[in-house]
Amino acid sequence: MHLTAQEERVLAGEEGHTRQKAMELVVALGDIYNASRLIPISSAQVSGASVKTIGSAGIKWLEDLAEDAKVSVRASVNPLGLDLRRWRSMGVDEGFHSDQERIVRAYSSMGLEPLYTCTPYLAGNLPRKGQHIAWAESSATVYANSHIGARTNREGGPSALAAAIVGKTAEYGLHLTESRLPKVRIELEEVPEGLAPLAGYLVGKIAGNRIPYLPGLKLTPDQHKSFGAALAATSAVSMYVFSEAGRRAKVDTTRIEECVSLSASELRRSAEDLRGGDDWDLVAVGCPHCSVRELKRMASALKGRKPSGKSDVWFCTSRKAYASCPKEVAALKRFGKVLCDTCMVVAPIEKMYKRTASDSGKAMVYLPTLGKQKASFRPTSVLLEAISR
């Protein structure tokens, strides 16, 4: 890989040990993927922020790095293992909280923005079309590549942080136009109400490691968010290509090697497969974090209803969205907890619950594994009915 004189200086340690380590990481990954050079990034988003996912080794690593590291581009942090204000009411223990505080301190002393969300693009860290960025959260990378048109690989937590510190990433994978071409065409029938996450779930399974092309895809931005999150959870790809219904598609389809169709009945069958049980300890929505629009829609759907009290309820969202609609947040709080900074995937849910229902396709992948839950998928509207009467 070709490095500029300035990059060589950083790699030689002339700008300090931490910048050297960060540069080593960026360069090593570039070498592994045969990149020819480094490119500047305009934004970073760092995962590995929950005590649950990175453990004591991760905490120590971040603290060591934080002694003299500073990010050099706009960078924000993924969800934590708890809500920094409401952790006690979540049922998180003191030890977990004090470890989590250490992670928070390390990230903030390095200059990362405390957004603590998987939807940085809804909370102020919004790249523009065509910009190169280094994002780690899988659902956010898909959204950035597919919906925003920015360019990022699915970074690991450490590599996204290293890129944020040196302000650059290696030019490989989805930074290159030819790597962004779809390889499998998936004809998706109209998606039944509430099943967009499962469409992503199944499209991911079909796609594997090939970027899918979905002609005539009709989804709202919020549906794109949950569709892409599930797709990233069941596949190795961090991007899909789509054309909107009724519009002439300008998509390069020369690399398509297979065409597959996915019917509404297959989506319904998948919903049936992921149904799980009917009794839940927890109903959790907001994976990815709820947008303001989603909070408002849920508040309005619950208008005039009373909490059923059958299970605990989490509405997971970002601080930004929480602060943007205080009236709706207050309405939702009658039915459960409105949590910021965290979600059911990275919180220590296994210590509190055994059976969790969610409207998220991504959560159906991680709740049974990372969260050790008996997971049940239900469309949002069904969950809202279940938690109210």
Add this chain to the structure above:
Amino acid sequence: MKGRRIKAGFGRGKALVSTVPLSFLGGVDPATGKVLDPESEAAGESVSGTVLCFPYGKGSTVGSYSMYQLKLNGEGPAAIVNWSAEPIVATGAIMAEIPMVDRVDVALFRKDDDIIVDASEGTVEIVGVEERHVVTNILLRKGKVLLLRRSDSVGSFRGKWAGVSGFIEAHEGAEEAARRELAEEAGLIDAKLLRSAETERFRDGQIVWCVHPFLFEAKSASIKMDWEHQAYEWVAQEDIGAYPTVPGLQKIVCKLLEK
């Protein structure tokens, strides 16, 4: 041996070899350094202070942090050698400052070999083991390849079937050596070079044979053997398996003919 630097630095230790991929999350105990993965022949051994050789990493990205934990606990390997680095182990090696080299064939290492890794230069040395560079010429004629049976007077692999092979002398390049051997051992001066392939390495006790393969087209079927061989035959590629050959011959023929 020349590999590629992943994490600069210098490490020396006894080889611990796993010929199957390793995961640092669940596959190695960060507290003791013991390999837990039952599929690895290194299971039960500690990676601590060793030069850990395995083809590539697998498993969860949390493995990078586990490598850092291993190092903090004082149980980290002195160096890591991979065939093909992937992001999880590469990230972990850099986080934990463990010298690491890839693009080295880990099948060349034996457990407890004394290994020096100079990752800054990308080199790996097995102390006491010598590299010997040889050429192997495969002659092709009408879809068949030439096998020669090595005589009882040669220094190695007596009685085994081989291509036209020999040492590369200090003063010559590989192709030059290939043509010289063809003239000396087979009396061929007009064979046409079709292609060459990447160097293959084979471990043979305290020797690593570095074989530079060449494919030539022979114009006639008759060969003038010298003292190094006692018989020759033209053999179809699929029949090579029936002959007791020098190590790796079949692989070399495959590589030369598949392109």
